[in-house]
Amino acid sequence: MSKRALMSVTNKDGIVDFAKGLVELGFEIVSTGGTMKVLETAGVKCIAIDDVTGFPEMLDGRVKTLHPKVHGGLLFRRDLPEHVETVKKYGIQPIDLVCVNLYEFEKALKEGKPMADMIENIDIGGPSMIRSAAKNFKDVLIVTDPRDYQNVLDAIKDQKDDYDFRLNLAYKAFSLTGSYDAMISRYxxxxxxxxxxxxxxMSYKKVEHLRYGENSQQAANKYEDSFVQKSLLDYEQLHGKEISFNNVNDLYGAVAVVREFKDQIVTAAIKHSTPCGVAIGNTGYDSYMKAYEADPQSIFGGIVAVNYKIDKATAEQMHKIFLEIVAAPDYDDDALEILKKKKNLRILKLKNLDAREAKYDIKYLEGKVLVQKLNTEMIKEMNVVTKAQPTPEQLSDMEFGMKVVKYVKSNAICIVKDGVTLAIGGGQTSRVWALENAIHNNPDKDFKGAVLASDAFFPFSDCAEVAYKAGIGAIIQPGGSIRDQESIDFCDEHDIPMVFSGYRHFRH
Structure with missing residues (x-):
């Protein structure tokens, strides 16, 4: 008796050649509606699925393969005499290979189809056949990926379709149905x-092998969430060596800062996932130079992300120092030529700086998963709590400072002036230490009239006191401490305007 292959595919790439190859290897082809038309048009003789089941395809194609003559032919164990007798008794023929891929639910999701169309793109028969065949992988080859067609033909021809080969196809098949169902569940x-x-x-698809993890002894890969159609980290690599785990993590911090400045020209320099220089400018060149000069030491070996097209003059300045990554929405041709002179510099073209589709911030902690909404809010209100009122320029810098400090590791302090970061302190167990470190590490900076932004409230008045001594002219912080009044009183005594923003921005 000839072996049987059942074919029912949405993605018909390569299906004709695969079917012809199977026929040459002694298979007869059973097929369904659209797939059968394609195969027969190409000269492949097929058996219609309703000739196998004795029932016509019905309900607009919703029911065609959900039948004992199909699933019995897939699921019976060839090594159990009682199974063999049962299928003989009911006239069920073995199915030895299943080639199925699924209705394009993800494509419909990307296209924003209405719910009625989304429901019609939920495949029922396909996943059922895949699961039946994969469960009985010892006896049935399950093929779900067009990239496997030639490998399967070669394995059958060379009699290498052994247990391990079949097991790997089954693993791939269950991964597909698991991902498919996860997407439908999230929808x-x-x-x-x-x-x-x-x-x-949640389902993740591997998209890139990384050079290594946080350290060279740790293997790493990058996966993407299939449900998120537009990501902030969608990019095209134009030049440079392979991306590492730390590169991607730092890149996220850089482009996330940049995204906060929708209507302004901005440059963000990041080192070890923390901003070291951020600046608004009148031009891209102006913005970059201000960000560089904000901390020319820390930017060395860092990542620079911008929200403007990089021109030749800016590229020439970037070329003067060692950077791991330059990321921008676009580049002038002569700018690219300059940047590419550095063999290892990773040059990335950002695709979706306005992306806001992702909803979750997830931390996987050795079997436990913390899930929270992304921190998309910035300032709840600008509540002036002191007698002194901030100037328009100070209010502008307060907003700028909060946009930056939001991406600094807690406890976090950011001192800014005229749309440029002067000093950043983060990752400290005491808030006043973060402030003192920011000031101490920038002895050449003039903080007179600058604005201090804090990611969380002041538990004591010590931060206000240190700020005053450094010449800082205004403060913005979330407020909410039971001892807020101490800081307010100190600021009132020294004529320092202070604003409570209402939202805390811890980042751990």
Missing amino acids: FAGVVGDEFPEILN
Whole structure:
């Protein structure tokens, strides 16, 4: 008896050549509607699925393969006599290979289809056949990826379709159905408005091998969330060596800062996932030079992200120092030519600086997962709590400072003036230490009239006192301490305007 292959695919790339190859290897082809038309048009003889089941395809194609003559032919164990007798009794023929890929639910999601169309793009028969075949992988080859077609033909021809080969195909098949169901689950979670479902189904697709993890002894890869169609970290690498784990993590910090400045020209320099120089400018060149001069020491070996097209003059300045990554929405041709002179510099073209589709911030902690909403808010209110009122320029710098300090490791302090960071202190166990470090590490800076932004409230008045001694002219902080009045009183005594923003921005 000839072996049988059942083919029912949405993605028809390569299916004709695969079917012809199977016929040459002694298979007869059973197929469904659209796939059968393609195969027969190409001269491949097929058996219609309704000739196997004895029932016509019905309900607009919703029911065609959901039948014992199909699933019995897939699931019976060839090594169990009682199974063999059962299928003989009911006239069920073995199916030895299944080639299936699924309705394009993800494509419909990307296209923003209405719910009625999304539901029609939920495949039922396909996942059922895949799961039946994969469960019985010892006896049935399950093929779900067009990239495997030639490998499968070669394995059958060379009699290398052994247990391990079949097991790997089954593993791939269950990964596909798991990812497919996760996407559907998340779609319905969005429809019903369940932000934190009882069961959070998430699926990730490997998109890039990384040079290494946080340290060279740690292997690492980058995965993407299939449900998020537009990511802040979508980029095209134009030049340079392979990206590492730390590069991607730092890059996120840089482009996230840049995204906060939608209507302003901005440059963000990041070192070890913390901003070291951020500046608004009248031009890209102006912005970059201000960011560089904010901390010319820390930017060395760092990452620079911008929200403007990099020109030749800016590229020439970037070329003068060692940078790990330059990331921008676009580059002038002569700018690219200059930057590419550095063999290892990773040059990235950002695709979605306005992306806001991702909803979750996730930390995986050895079997436990912390899930929170992304911190997309900035300032709840600008509540002036002192007698002294901030000037318009100080208010502008307060907003600028909060946009930067939001991305500094807590406890975090950012001192800014005229849209440029003067000093940044972060990652300290005491808030006043963060402030003192910021001032101490920048002895050449003039802080007179600058604005101090803090990611969380002042538990004591010590930060206000240190700020005053350094000449800082205004303060913005979330407020909320039971001892807020101490800081307010000190600022009133020394004529320092202070604003409570209402939102804390811890970053751990």
